[in-house]
Amino acid sequence: MVKTIIIANVAEAFSRSIAKIRSRKEKTLRLAIEQSLSQRSMFWGGDNKVVITPYFIPKLLFHRNSIFCKYKNTVNVTPVNESINLCEAILKDKKLYDWLKVIIKNNPKVNLSPYSFTNFFLELTRKLKEDNLIFKTDAIPDSNTDVVSYLDSKSGFRLELLKLQKQFPEIKIPYGFICNNPEVALRIVEQFYKLNASCVLKANLGESGWGLLTIKPGVFKSLIELSNSIKSTIINESIWQNDSIIIEELILHTSSPSVEVLVTAKGPKITYICQQIIDDKGTFSGILLGKNTIKTSLIKKLIHISSIIGKRYWQMGYRGYFDIDFVISYNGTAFAIETNMRRTGGTHVYDFACKVLGKNWFEKAVILSKDNFIYGDEIIDGKEIFKRVSKMLFTSKIGKGVVISFISKSIPLLGYFIIGDSLVEASNLKSRFESLVKL
Incomplete structure (x- = not known):
């Protein structure tokens, strides 16, 4: 019996951003990183599943981790041709697609679970439905599919939380601006510089530190040097181009927790809370979770705020996983800084812990x-x-x-x-x- 079909479409989720990269070397590197991350999908959702990845998970790795997880009915399959768009590759691989149809036909309650909702995933589910196959998925929005890209953008997140703040003042986000072009962004940065205040520039579709620039006035000798530095970054890095740029005050903080939420037709559910490990450049490195890693009082605060945001996203029709990243200021204020509309960098760790370490692992x-x-x-x-x-x-x-x-x-x-x-x-x-x- 197969309960879940995992679609590890990690690179596919960022295909728009990767496609913009002009440097072939940089594009190849970025794609290699995202495709490699898809291997973590073998930990998602327990046993009795099919895991579809862009290329095979190394046999020794898959074998050893299957032993750790006590898997008895988990298999890894791939399309014949590796592609940035995994769902499209599945559709083009007749042998794999026909095999997938048999799996779904023999397991009519199976759940199709992607890393992230994409239009390619939507097309795959449409084709399967056209072939009269019955399956479940909690990853397709209940209304307009554009809600995913809207909430995943830095501007969409900011606009929605500004609306929520009017009703729930306990929700805090950094003071900031949404700039429609680099010229406006430069003028805003200049104002921060003149006030001797630090700020953060965010590319609208940035992820994991890509498209993040921290500006501290003391680093630059003059306003001209600052402007030239920002212009150079925007010109040379494709992630900044042809989209909005968000500028926010830099919150000096003690920690950067993240809350993962699963939204189904019934509503939002908090799955886990962790501390993010972020390097000096703002790049996500990993997570820390478990015993004594987050104070109980902070957990309660984060659950309250995240539940409000989760309910709002549920009302907007979003379905599937997402996370909310926070920074905690030195006076203990929790500032929400972004949401990522997909499985997150800790999902595989949390799922492993629940499967292998038991229900009360968080206390041990x-x-x-x-x-x-x-x-x-x-x-x-x-x-x-x-x-x-x-x-x-x-x-x-x-x-x-x-x-x-x-x-x-x-x-x-x-x-x-x-x-x-x-x-x-x-x-x-x-x-x-x-x-x-x-x-």
Whole structure:
């Protein structure tokens, strides 16, 4: 029996942004990263599933992680041709599509679950329905499908939360502006500079630190130097071009928690809350969750705010996963800074924990993840990586250790998460793991 068909369309979710990249080298690198991240999908949703990825998850990785998760009925399949648009590739692969139809026909209650809703995913579901197949999916909006791209944009998020603020003043977002072109954006930045105030520039469709620029007045000797720096970034990075630019005050903060929400026809449900690990450039690296990682008082506050936002998105017709990113100021104020309308960087970690560690794992363990570990200049074979860290790998008997979540086939990149009894232990394991892989 198959309960779920996972469509790991990670790169597809960002195909518009990737398509804008002019540099072939940069475009190839960005695509390789997103395609590699799709391997995390094997952890989503428990057992009894089909996982469709752009290319096969490395056999050794899939085998070992299936053992960790105690999977007995999970298979990984791929289209014959790798493509940035996975759903389109599925439709073009007659053999795979026909096989998929048989799976759905034999499991009429199966749930089609993508990483993110896209028009390509919508087309795939339409074709399956035209073939008289019966299945479920909670990922298709209940009304206008444009609601997904609207809420996923920085401008759409800001406009909706400004509306909610009028009714719920406890919802806070940074002071800021939506600028329709770079010229307006430069004028706004100049005003921040003259006030000696720091600000953040956000590309409307930026993600994971791509399309994020922090401006601190003390870094620049003059207004001209500041303007030239911003102009250079906008000209050279495609993510900034032909779209809105959002400018917000920089909130000095102590932490950056994130709340994942699942929206079904019944309404929103909070799945988990974690701390985000963000580097100095604002790039998302991984998450921290579990025992003593977030204060109970803050959890209650975040759940309250996220439930309000989730209800609003539900009323607008959104269905599926999304997360809300926050920053917590030094006086304890929670500022919502964006929503990402898709599964998030911690979904695979949370699903693994619930499946393997049990219902009360949050009170017993700490999990630390990383999704952007560049281990060197050359690609290392997966077998060699597992050999180097064999004594550190997670075992159900001990209940802690390292789980490798993906290994890129084209660049020296891998992802992992570490389960420990405390943050200190998890951090020590992290340092040891990375040093062993780099040998």
